Structure formats: structure tokens, C-alpha cells
Amino acid sequence: MTAVPVGRRREGEEPAVRQVTEDLVLVETGGRKVLAAAVCPHRGGRLKYGRVDGDRLRITCPLHHTTFDLTSGERLSGAVCAALRVVDVLPGQDVTSPVPSSGGAP
16 A cells, blocks of 8 residues: 555545655544654655555555554564654544534524
């Protein structure tokens, strides 16, 4: 599974990775949003070009194929290195859910 630029995907399809600052990327997949370090701790590979497994919430560095868990940052395979810094994991918002009523008349 490969990341697709945000503007070219539809909800529920391929994961998207967007660079939000020099140091952070936003990974959107499987109804979740993960804010993580933009570079791999192994050799500084740019994770905006990484491969995302949306089903398992994992990202693989494009340089040496080190794979990290996007919920904990733990290195799962590949070159030995520190964990990936994961800043926040947010649940996605289901846009098909009805908006709660305020209970008052319009």
C-alpha cells in the first residue's frame, strides 16, 4: 500500500501522508490521523515518501525499509535505530455521521 497525496484521494481509500512542518508529517489512514516525525531516526529518510500500511498502522522508510508502528513509534523491522517520534494519534471523524440535534426548534 502506497501513500497518495491528500488532494488526490477519496475518503476511505489509500493512506495519505502530508508534510505539515519541517519536522512533522500527518498520516491519514483508516479513519485515523497520526502526527509523527518527518524523518526516519535511522538515516533521516523523508517519511512523506514512505509506504503506509493503513490496515496495520505502520510506515516504512523509503531509504532502508525500516518499519515503524504509527501508534507507538516502535521499530518493527529493518535497521536497528531509535523509535519514531509519534506526537499524537487522533481518531478520524466520520463525515457520514449525523450531527446531533440541539433539541430546539429552528
